[in-house]
Amino acid sequence: MRKKKIGVILGTVAVLAAVGAGGWYLYGKFYKNAAKSCEDKVYVESVAKIMQTATGANNRYSGVVEPQDTWEVNLDTSRKLLEVYVEEGDEVEEGTPLFSYDTSDLKLELQQAELEIENINNQITTYTEQITALTNERDKATTDDARFDYTTQIQTVQTSIRQSQYELASKKAGIDKINTSISDSVIKSKIPGVVKNINTAGNDDTGSGGAYMTILATGEFQIKGKVNEQNIGGISEGQAVIVHSRVDESLIWRGTVVKIDTESTQTDSDSSMFYSSSSSDSMQQSSSYPFYVTLDSADGLMLGQHVYIEPDFGQQEVKEGIWLYGSYLVFEEETPYVWVADADGRLKKSQVETGEYDENLDEYQIVSGLEETDRIAYPMPGLYEGVEAVDDEALVDYSSPLYTDMYGTESYDMESMYGTESYDMESMYGTESYDMESMYDTEYGEVAP
Known part of the structure; x- marks a missing residue:
């Protein structure tokens, strides 16, 4: 009997020693990882700032204001041009003499x-x-x-x-x-407008060079936009658009795309869409296509004015409360959450309650759990609670473990990290650790009666 007690005591001590050694190994391993993570920093922005910049996320296309009506005057190649009475940029009325032939x-x-x-x-x-x-x-x-x-x-x-x-x-x-x-030797304007172009190359014996003179009609304006082959899928005929002034972003006009002229192509060396350009050859050299927008109102626009055009998904509508892009929310749990910086400047999960969903803009209404003054981070892979949150992106070290994935999968896979033995004491220390009698021979534990 006494033999068994001594064996049990010694076996227990051995097991505790083994567990302690394994625990110390795990502690040392995770302590090193924790020390590395102190280099991690995550950039955060206020909810209010994110909401303000959200309206600029759509593709924008370049455009120019032009009249809906254009009159092109061709020269009679059988006649000799005598005199031109107007210059490019001149305003003309119906009946204004433009040029005359020699009679x-x-x-x-x-x-x-x-x-x-x-x-x-x-x-x-x-x-x-x-x-x-x-x-x-x-x-x-x-x-x-x-x-x-x-x-x-x-x-x-x-x-x-x-x-x-x-x-x-x-x-x-x-x-x-x-x-x-x-x-009829004196050619007169048929419409009120502006002389856009006088093509002197058209005044030759063959009549080459296209229309000799182009008159842009005054009155109703339209927008002629340009889209290249790589982003033409971003617009469609019948689509509502918003036209922005290049000078004053607050000035907008609304209209509808009435035509995309895929028959007329032009090769450009730049992109027609207003966004960060690509250095690839395919972007630098691509075909562009004109498209046309009729306006609900052209008040304040000038003929020849350059503008930006973007699809209208309702981004200019003022919504009450907080509306956040869906990409900022994490739906891994029953209640969605966002990564919020706490009062100590550390990141934490914060559950939010959502309301309506805007499918066009991929925005969720935040009913509760978030304020406009809260600072949140984009939920990148590997993000963890306690990481330092900074307002200046220049302070973020993108070579830190969080961004370079220095831990690999081992920090999340204990079995592959330490092998199956850490979870199998029998295989770790042999079956003898659980057979106290066979662990110690009878000479050790046997006591004379």
């Missing part, structure tokens, strides 16, 4: 045509007189053969008269055309 050649043609008409009229008069004379001679004829001969001559002259009358009509039509060209 000196037309006037010579007119004089020549008038002479030809006079000659034709004289010829017709002569033919008429011939018919009169032939008719008189026929009436005096005494034989049928003589009368038939005069009749044939009269019919021939009548045919000549009809031919001359046709030539006369043709010449008169030519004169009317010449007179019209002379009267």
Whole structure:
């Protein structure tokens, strides 16, 4: 009996020693990790600041204000330009002279045509007189053969008269055309607007160079935007958009995308979307497509003004209370939580109660558990309670263990960290640790009766 008691005591001491050794090993291991974690810092921002910057998260596209109506004037390549009365940027009204053609050649043609008409009229008069004379001679004829001969001559002259009358009509039509060209030698504006462009390259013998003059109509404006092939999926026809002034961010206009012209392409060396640019070749050289926006109101806009365009998801609507991006919330538990900096500047989990959800903006209404003055962090992987929270991102050391994942999976996997033996005392110390009698031979524990 006494033998068993001594064996149990010694066995217990051995087990406690083994557990103590393992505990000291674990403590040393975790203490080192804890010492490393003191280098970790996490950047936090106030809820109010995050809410203020949330409206700028959408893609933006460049655009320019232009009229809904444009009149392009082409040169008549058969005529010579005489004088231009306007310059680029001039405002014109309907009927304002723009330029004129040289009419000196037309006037010579007119004089020549008038002479030809006079000659034709004289010829017709002569033919008429011939018919009169032939008719008189026929009436005096005494034989049928003589009368038939005069009749044939009269019919021939009548045919000549009809031919001359046709030539006369043709010449008169030519004169009317010449007179019209002379009267239209001064080209006048058909619409009120602004002279956008005068293309001197269009004034050549071949007529190349496109429209000679472009007039932008005043009145209703539209926005012509530009989107490249990589972000064209961000807009669609019929989509509501917000137009921002480049000078004053508070000035906005609302409209609708009415057309995306995928038939007209342009190769650019920059991105049409207003966001941090990429250094990749595919972004630096890509095709762009124009799209057009009709405005609900154009008050305050100027022709040619450059603007930004972004899809309207309701981001300009003022919402009451706190609305937070869903990416800041963690839904791993029954109640969602956010990472909040406490009064000591340490990060902790803070449960929040959510209300409505804005699917377009991915925003949750925070009913309780968070104030606008609270400072929160983005829930990055590996974040833990107690890490230091800082307001200045420059203080964050991104080479610290939190960001470089120095711990690996071992700190979370005790079995792989220490092996199965730390959890299997039988395999750790052998079966003898649990067989006290066999652990010590009988010579040790046997006492004389």
